[in-house]
Amino acid sequence: MKKVILSALLALGPVAAATAQKTSPVGLQLYSFRQEFPKDVAGTMARVKEMGFREVELAGTYGLSLTDFRKLLDKNGLKAVSTGASFEDLEKNVPKILEEARAFGVKYVMCAWIPHQGDRFTINDAQRAVDAFNTAGKLLRDNGFSFCYHIHGYEFQPYRNGTFFDYMIENLDPKYVNFEMDVFWVRHPGQDPVALLKKYPNRFPLMHLKDRRPGTPGNDTGHVDVESNVTLGQGDLGIAEIMKQARKSGVKHYFIEDESSRAMQQVPESVAFLRTAL
Numbered sequence: 001m002k003k004v005i006l007s008a009l010l011a012l013g014p015v016a017a018a019t020a021q022k023t024s025p026v027g028l029q030l031y032s033f034r035q036e037f038p039k040d041v042a043g044t045m046a047r048v049k050e051m052g053f054r055e056v057e058l059a060g061t062y063g064l065s066l067t068d069f070r071k072l073l074d075k076n077g078l079k080a081v082s083t084g085a086s087f088e089d090l091e092k093n094v095p096k097i098l099e100e101a102r103a104f105g106v107k108y109v110m111c112a113w114i115p116h117q118g119d120r121f122t123i124n125d126a127q128r129a130v131d132a133f134n135t136a137g138k139l140l141r142d143n144g145f146s147f148c149y150h151i152h153g154y155e156f157q158p159y160r161n162g163t164f165f166d167y168m169i170e171n172l173d174p175k176y177v178n179f180e181m182d183v184f185w186v187r188h189p190g191q192d193p194v195a196l197l198k199k200y201p202n203r204f205p206l207m208h209l210k211d212r213r214p215g216t217p218g219n220d221t222g223h224v225d226v227e228s229n230v231t232l233g234q235g236d237l238g239i240a241e242i243m244k245q246a247r248k249s250g251v252k253h254y255f256i257e258d259e260s261s262r263a264m265q266q267v268p269e270s271v272a273f274l275r276t277a278l
Contacts, residue, residue, distance in 0.1 A: 022052055024051065024053045024256075024271045024274070025278055026254040026256060026271075026274060027053060027055030027056055027057060027081060027253060027254060027255045027256070028048060028053045028055075028056050028057070028255055029056070029059065029255040030058055030059050031259070032256065032258045032267060033047075035261070035263075038062050038063075041062050041064060041069075041072065042072060045075075048078065049076040049077060049078060051268050051271060054078065054079060055081050055253060056078050056081070056255070057081060057082040057083070057110070058080050058104060058106070060084075066103035067103065070104055070105070073104070079105075080104045080105060081108060081206075081253050081255075082106055082108035082109065082110050082206060082255075083101060083104050083106045083109060084109075084111070085109050085110070085111050086111070086113075087111055087113060087114055087132065088115075090133065090136040094140070097109055097136075098139075098143055101145050106145070107145065108147070108205070108206060108253075109147050110147070110148045110149070110150050110206065111148075111149055112150040112152060113150075114126075114129045114149075119154070119222075119223070121154040121155065121157050123164070126159070126167050130167075130168060130172055133149060133172055133176070133177045134171075134176055137173070137176030138175075140176075147178070148177070148180040148205060149177060149178075149179055150179070150182055150206075151181055151182055151185050151186060152182065152222045153186075153188050153220055154221060154222040156189040156191055156220050169200060169203065178203050178204065179200075179205075179206075180204070180205075180206035180207065180208060181206070181207045181208070181246075182210070182257070183207065183208065183209060183210065183237055184208070184212055184229070184237065185208075187212065187218070187236075188212065188216075188218045188219065188220075188224060189218060189219065189220035190218055190220070193237070193242045194238075194241060194245045197242075197246055197248075197249040198249065200249075201248075202250035203250075204246070204250065204251055205251060205252045206251070206253050208254075208255055208256075208257045209243075209254055209270070210229050210232070210237075210257050210258060210259070211230050211231065211232045211235030211239055212235040212237055213227075213234075213235055213236075214235060214236040216236075227260050227262075228260075229258050229259050229263075231273065232256065233270070233273035243278060256270050256271070
């Protein structure tokens with residue numbers, strides 16, 4: 001009977017077959033479906049469940065209250081591991097972040113952007129971030145949460161004999177602040193995710209998995225055409241090798257993030273790749 005069902009699914013195409021498979025080996029950053037959620041929050045959440053995901057990272061509630069969004073997560077058997085917080089709230093409104101984190105039942109709070117002018121990141125921007133993150137990170141830790149900063153590429157602009165990332169990781173207290181490695185935004189400015197994981201073990205408890213279309217020109221601005229995001233395993237990042245090292249270097253939670261317009265198609269294909277590659 002199972003063979004009959006699988007044959008029928010395969011006849012519908014690889015996406016349908018992948019969608020109906022068992023639990024995903026990694027989680028999903030819900031931002032991947034930012035086009036679909038505003039149109040149908042409940043239906044899109046159900047699709048996330050159908051794709052096999054059980055862990056998610058949050059990116060807003062799409063108009064729902066914190067309570068109603070949590071109920072929808074629970075209904076679909078989805079555990080929120082991490083939620084996003086703005087830099088502005090980290091500087092000025094940590095109680096708001098705490099309220100949201102408690103409502104969702106997460107362990108991690110992450111910030112994905114440090115404000116700066118244009119494409120250039122400066123030492124003043126880095127120093128401001130270090131002060132804000134160390135202060136907010138301590139408050140979050142004191143309340144039972146762990147804070148991570150999501151690398152976004154511009155941190156690898158040159159500073160002294162290294163980069164601004166070197167300055168930040170040296171000045172951010174690991175008791176209060178660690179990192180979420182977005183493997184795309186490490187590779188895109190010319191860095192090596194595997195080397196970074198080896199150099200800084202246990203500083204990256206969270207990881208975003210995405211892949212880059214071969215031939216995409218890199219930069220250190222934090223900006224790129226989102227259509228350069230391709231199905232995991234079809235790009236030039238070497239996802240399997242990165243994840244092999246990540247397991248040795250203390251990464252605890254992985255989230256697929258696909259920012260392309262094809263995310264609804266590509267995410268199940270990425271899950272299928274990970275099942276064979278891991």
